Amino acid sequence: MPSHEIVSTRLIQSVAEARAAVLSAKVSGESIGLVPTMGALHQGHLSLVEASLRECDRTVVSIFVNPAQFGPSEDLRRYPRDLDEDLRLLEELGCWLLFAPSADEMYGRGFETYVDVGPVAEPLEGVLRPGHFRGVATVVLKLLQIVPADRTFFGQKDYQQTLVVKQLVNDLGVPTEICVEPIVREADGIALSSRNAYLNPTERKQACALWQSLQLAEQLHTAGEKNAEAILGPVKQKLAKADGVDVEYVALLQQGTIGEVSAINGPTVVVIAARVGQTRLIDNHIIG
Amino acid sequence: MPSHEIVSTRLIQSVAEARAAVLSAKVSGESIGLVPTMGALHQGHLSLVEASLRECDRTVVSIFVNPAQFGPSEDLRRYPRDLDEDLRLLEELGCWLLFAPSADEMYGRGFETYVDVGPVAEPLEGVLRPGHFRGVATVVLKLLQIVPADRTFFGQKDYQQTLVVKQLVNDLGVPTEICVEPIVREADGIALSSRNAYLNPTERKQACALWQSLQLAEQLHTAGEKNAEAILGPVKQKLAKADGVDVEYVALLQQGTIGEVSAINGPTVVVIAARVGQTRLIDNHIIG
Numbered sequence: 140m141p142s143h144e145i146v147s148t149r150l151i152q153s154v155a156e157a158r159a160a161v162l163s164a165k166v167s168g169e170s171i172g173l174v175p176t177m178g179a180l181h182q183g184h185l186s187l188v189e190a191s192l193r194e195c196d197r198t199v200v201s202i203f204v205n206p207a208q209f210g211p212s213e214d215l216r217r218y219p220r221d222l223d224e225d226l227r228l229l230e231e232l233g234c235w236l237l238f239a240p241s242a243d244e245m246y247g248r249g250f251e252t253y254v255d256v257g258p259v260a261e262p263l264e265g266v267l268r269p270g271h272f273r274g275v276a277t278v279v280l281k282l283l284q285i286v287p288a289d290r291t292f293f294g295q296k297d298y299q300q301t302l303v304v305k306q307l308v309n310d311l312g313v314p315t316e317i318c319v320e321p322i323v324r325e326a327d328g329i330a331l332s333s334r335n336a337y338l339n340p341t342e343r344k345q346a347c348a349l350w351q352s353l354q355l356a357e358q359l360h361t362a363g364e365k366n367a368e369a370i371l372g373p374v375k376q377k378l379a380k381a382d383g384v385d386v387e388y389v390a391l392l393q394q395g396t397i398g399e400v401s402a403i404n405g406p407t408v409v410v411i412a413a414r415v416g417q418t419r420l421i422d423n424h425i426i427g
Numbered sequence: 428m429p430s431h432e433i434v435s436t437r438l439i440q441s442v443a444e445a446r447a448a449v450l451s452a453k454v455s456g457e458s459i460g461l462v463p464t465m466g467a468l469h470q471g472h473l474s475l476v477e478a479s480l481r482e483c484d485r486t487v488v489s490i491f492v493n494p495a496q497f498g499p500s501e502d503l504r505r506y507p508r509d510l511d512e513d514l515r516l517l518e519e520l521g522c523w524l525l526f527a528p529s530a531d532e533m534y535g536r537g538f539e540t541y542v543d544v545g546p547v548a549e550p551l552e553g554v555l556r557p558g559h560f561r562g563v564a565t566v567v568l569k570l571l572q573i574v575p576a577d578r579t580f581f582g583q584k585d586y587q588q589t590l591v592v593k594q595l596v597n598d599l600g601v602p603t604e605i606c607v608e609p610i611v612r613e614a615d616g617i618a619l620s621s622r623n624a625y626l627n628p629t630e631r632k633q634a635c636a637l638w639q640s641l642q643l644a645e646q647l648h649t650a651g652e653k654n655a656e657a658i659l660g661p662v663k664q665k666l667a668k669a670d671g672v673d674v675e676y677v678a679l680l681q682q683g684t685i686g687e688v689s690a691i692n693g694p695t696v697v698v699i700a701a702r703v704g705q706t707r708l709i710d711n712h713i714i715g
Binding site (some may be wrong): 154158166246247249250251252253254255256257258259276277280281284285287306307309310311312313314 | 442446454534535537538539540541542543544545546547564565568569572573575594595597598599600601602
């Protein structure tokens, strides 16, 4: 017998059908979990699905490569897509519903409305990807109007995104709980990301410098260092020396906020963004 | 016997209580109508409540003088407020629930999120009241997260606002139907508005020039005039001659849009904004 019974996952591409299916489950008193993704599902996504399956009666995964969150020079066109394989993975886990609308279905004619969540979206990714979080916030808000989930699952890997969606649902009173699940890493420490598929074998090895740098930050802190600059300095040096890695930012943030700290006095997130070849990667690690 | 049986209208000031009351009614299969207002209720508002009472099982009126939709030099502080009288009027009509949160209850600490609906909010009121529609769209979106109404009622008097909220719910997929009810006028034609309370007796008479100008537009069209400038010219002349009236704009818009027309070929909205003394008034009328 297989370890997982294969159940049929319902694939829905229409907004109206998705809404009707979810409302019908809610009327029956079932709790709904939503896992918003851009597809090309990997074990990071699947850990979110597994969390939703544990915590909610019905799990909806959305797959939507959202044009509104890509900049004009970004990788919208070549972003990896494999709906058949994604559906197969979700059926293995026993996911109830896969909502995979087209861009036309999500953004009908004359779409003009965007939501901005303010300062939490401004630094770091906000500087390097102007408009990105406006697109994220808008599509998450839209998804939650279509799929009014009790819980919505995001990965810790996109740390600033988790702050953006928390700000969004708190400020607008969207009745869902934002659940953040831990980063899933390969054996060599690289954080799972659909964009890892862009890396050639050399770049794939070079990309390990991100996790090694995050570990260095942890080691320095564990050895007693509290001063932010005394941790960031060696981390930046290590990244500067790493072959093929162009750092965009490294910062120490107070856990749960976008605020940089000058000293570690409690849970602190080390965030890194870097390019390896043409591929932009982000990663983070909680220390303190 | 009184013509209306006095029923108890439940007054709720907490977001959580309002949400719970509405969800409980929805779970019972009852349809919900929402009438968002800023209070100081007059027959214009009450006609919206009556429409909701006809069309929905349960009617929620919200009263919230929304700071986010007032400019720094506008009348937020002196805007008329009379919650006791408003509650009495709603009880007479048989309204189920009055949701009247404080500004702190609606915008908790750290509120930073705003929604923009794009071009429909930009001309006319958008120019004269910068940020106004951002505030309107944000609070309506927030109200609809708290009170997920099947139908939401607005007055035709705030014509551009009806376009803004339609754009909002269409673009974001908010599952409510926007219902627009006709303007209610006094015997002398002045459109009901809470801001009419600001007018002294002289200004009150002068304010009739708005309705008279809208009637002139209708008469010109009925007499066969199709050209927009040939209608707007006499209307602007009439308003320019009216004592105590400072026109801000007059425009002919294609009904259902914010687009100005050069000729009348179908339903057309004549919109006017003017100051009478210190009081800013808006009005409109459908011709064609």
